[in-house]
Amino acid sequence: MPIISTSHSTVTSSSLSQRIAVAVGASLLGLCLVYFAGFSHIEAVHNAAHDTRHSAAFPCH
């Protein structure tokens, strides 16, 4: 994305906090996905992802 700015320092500082926010958000979303497929106690999800869990050495059963 092309950013045109006269003041370089403001761009980098705002984009740093932005980057941290996006990184935290993306990581949390990723953890939720892993939790859902790998750790949730819903029986049908467990059964579906059963082999994934065993293979990935997640605690199962």
Next chain:
Amino acid sequence: MITRIARTAGFTGLLAALLLTLLQSFWVAPLILQAETYENSAPVAEAHEHAAGTAEHHHDAEAWSPEDGWQRVLSTTGGNLVVAVGFALILAALYTLRAPGRTATGALWGLAGFAVFCLAPTLGLPPELPGTAAADLAQRQAWWAGTAAATAVGLALMVFAHNWVLKAVGVALLVVPHVIGAPQPQVHESLAPEALETQFKVASLLTNAAFWVAMGLISAWLYRRQQA
């Protein structure tokens, strides 16, 4: 930036999940199926007894479960995909904070992921075949999550901290979960023969190592190809 993360994570997850499914189908899944033959032939009565007077409870036998064959392979692929995209999102998120200078750097991130999410937890809770005795599930999941978190922070401190005190804290964080120790079953027993267990542990570890290195390399390559 968000598009870049989403694209990197999506395609990385897809490719890595396909690789994982392939490795699983030919190597890991046959061992699981073999273990299940022991599990299914074991007498059901020994599972647990109902004390007199307690209400009969239902085991969720009606819950949907994929049938062996294509259904099972498909649902495992789905599970792999969700897990892989989840892990890839974490990698892509880390790249926005510390972009990999070369594609090969991705392999290091992948190895770190392997250490955090596989190697460290398996030191206390080895990969299990179906039918292996184990401690309470929630306790094991908590220890697993705690170990992964401590290992992640510990590795980050060891690699990125400049202060040697912080580096030492990092080393301590790696060790602490194993000093506390994973929840263990009262009696170690397994329905499957030990040789099968050993084979499964090796298969699981190597499959996960390949999966993670592939994840790291693919994600770094994709991330670097896109415009910031």
